[in-house]
Amino acid sequence: MSIPLLSFKQAFTAQGINYYSFLNESASPEKYASSQLKYKIFCCLWAISSIFHMANFHGFSINLTYFLLTASAIGLMVKPSSTVRLLIFISLQIYQAATDMPKTPNHWVLAACVNLTIIQSYVYLILKRKSFYIDKVELLETFAPLAKIMVIAVYFFAVFHKLNSGFFNAEASCAVEFLMLQNSYYNFLPSSKTLLTLNIYATIAVEALIPLLICFRKTRYWGILLGLLFHWVLAYNPLNGFYDFSASIMALYFLFTSNSFSNKIYSVYKKTLQRKKGIKNQLLKFNVVNFALFSLSILFALVLINIYTKKFDDYFRHVIWTAYSVSFIIVFILSMRARDDDKEEKTFTYAHYSLLIIPILVFLNGLCPYLGLKTESSYAMFSNLRTEGGVTNHFIVPASTQIFDYQKDVVEVVSSSDPYLNRMAQEGKMLVFFQFRKHVKKNLPANVTYIRNGEKKTFELSKAKYNDELFSGSYVLDKVMDFRHFYKAGEQRCTH
Incomplete structure (x- = not known):
């Protein structure tokens, strides 16, 4: 038609x-x-x-x-x-x-x-x-x-x-x-x-x-x-x-x-509304018992709020999340029989x-660490995975699968006026040059001494030229790729 x-x-x-x-x-x-x-x-x-x-x-x-x-x-x-x-x-x-x-x-x-x-x-x-x-x-x-x-x-x-x-x-x-x-x-x-x-x-x-x-x-x-x-x-x-x-x-x-x-959720929702209406109609009848229940409920709620405020620093986790997740799990268990x-x-x-x-892009995103691309936002959170510097701690995938060289080009920070970079140096952490360059370009530290490919270099902002290697880069790649820091020696410790 x-x-x-x-x-x-x-x-x-x-x-x-x-x-x-x-x-x-x-x-x-x-x-x-x-x-x-x-x-x-x-x-x-x-x-x-x-x-x-x-x-x-x-x-x-x-x-x-x-x-x-x-x-x-x-x-x-x-x-x-x-x-x-x-x-x-x-x-x-x-x-x-x-x-x-x-x-x-x-x-x-x-x-x-x-x-x-x-x-x-x-x-x-x-x-x-x-x-x-x-x-x-x-x-x-x-x-x-x-x-x-x-x-x-x-x-x-x-x-x-x-x-x-x-x-x-x-x-x-x-x-x-x-x-x-x-x-x-x-x-x-x-x-x-x-x-x-x-x-x-x-x-x-x-x-x-x-x-x-x-x-x-x-x-x-x-x-x-x-x-x-x-x-x-x-x-x-x-x-x-x-x-x-x-x-x-x-x-x-x-x-x-x-x-x-879905039907179970709707059923619980309808029953809750019916019970709420019934309880509301019952409580609207003024008498001593209802007044006492109302007063005690307010008092109990205030006491509970006081306890939660002092005991927990994240109310959204311990109150809102608990109520939501527990309700979800209970309704799900009740629906399991009719599956x-x-x-x-x-x-x-x-x-x-x-x-x-x-979906294919989602899968390729997960492959990024093994291809030599980004290590952040690739579902490798809190996994202890290390693939930088031409070595890997993965049991199955060798470092030779990296067809891109981003992770092979690494930097060891010696010292810096930048607090983050200086902390990297003190804690024995290293950075992929791509990430190091992004940080310097964005934060413009007064000075930083670093080792790249075995060569010790010093960057001084007051003497830097527009074509300095730390001022280069592509906006698109900088926007898409991000790399975590890694440890120079020993096992990769727990980081995001």
Whole structure:
């Protein structure tokens, strides 16, 4: 049939337009309705994950973009059925992730890639249907398999990067440091050397089991449950506010669930509203008991706030994250019995090969350390991986796989007027020349003495010329690539 021209309002709101119905291609009206519900819940969870990200970085008011991102996330939670609100939200997230480059956190990189895939899927469906009206269920079923592929890819590299001598060395391993820090803060686990060593193998085992289990329908819910518990515990580590990463992963786990989980969430939500209404009507009746309960509730809340304020320095982690994550896990456990309603679901089936562009980029991003490219934002966080200076501590991948020379060109700082560079020298840390040059170019220290390729050099800002090697570089490469520091001697210790 011919498609009439769209007005501006129709094109951006899809008001009154229904040129096609994906219900005709769906298995049943019941499944279609459940999938609509799943789409709305995912939009809410995806928006909530960005709130946790901004809470960790105290970013609610850092700049206008963060403010707009916060506002768009809240707007999407208020009306998750709005495609316009979703597109505004994910566009702002992509913009912010690009602005943060090359210091974009790993989970924020993953979130940006998922959002790029949603936009790509939306454009693909516009071209396919020749309409600006895109059925939300079809949109979900188009981008969800691609997001799942990206989750598996990130887990693969999270494990693969850790297969190195540093991570399995109890004196240097991030797994040991994480457990010691968590135990020093909460002080309820034994800290024997045996337990610390076992945690290395337990970390590898859990991170390998999660993607393996969720790849298969029969074990998927057990894999998700294991992942939920793992990331729930990890979020309480005082080293970092890992609840931002955990919230993102939990939202993406939701895409692996069957419609029964969405129905369970909605059921719990409706029951909560009914109970709330009943309790409210009961408490509105004035009597001595109700007045006493109200007064005691206020007093109890104030006492609890006072205790939390004195005991914990991160209320968002211990109050907001705890309430959110525990509720999510409980509802998920309650839904596990009804997990077989999507037996014919094909988890990783994609609509068109062109939609694999972003997942492939996600995989290539994880390969960067072994290709001689960047070592930050490549899912190698806290892995003890060392690939710089023509050597590697990885058990499988040799240094000879590096087809780019960025990591081979390294610098040892001898002394500097710059506090960061001087600390590198005192702590026996080295830098890739690419990263060293970026730091000098940006911060312009008065002087720095360094050794590059066996040659000792001195940079003095007052005598520097415009063509000095430390003033060179490409804006695009500087924006895309970032390298961590590494230790001159011994195992690579725990760093981001």
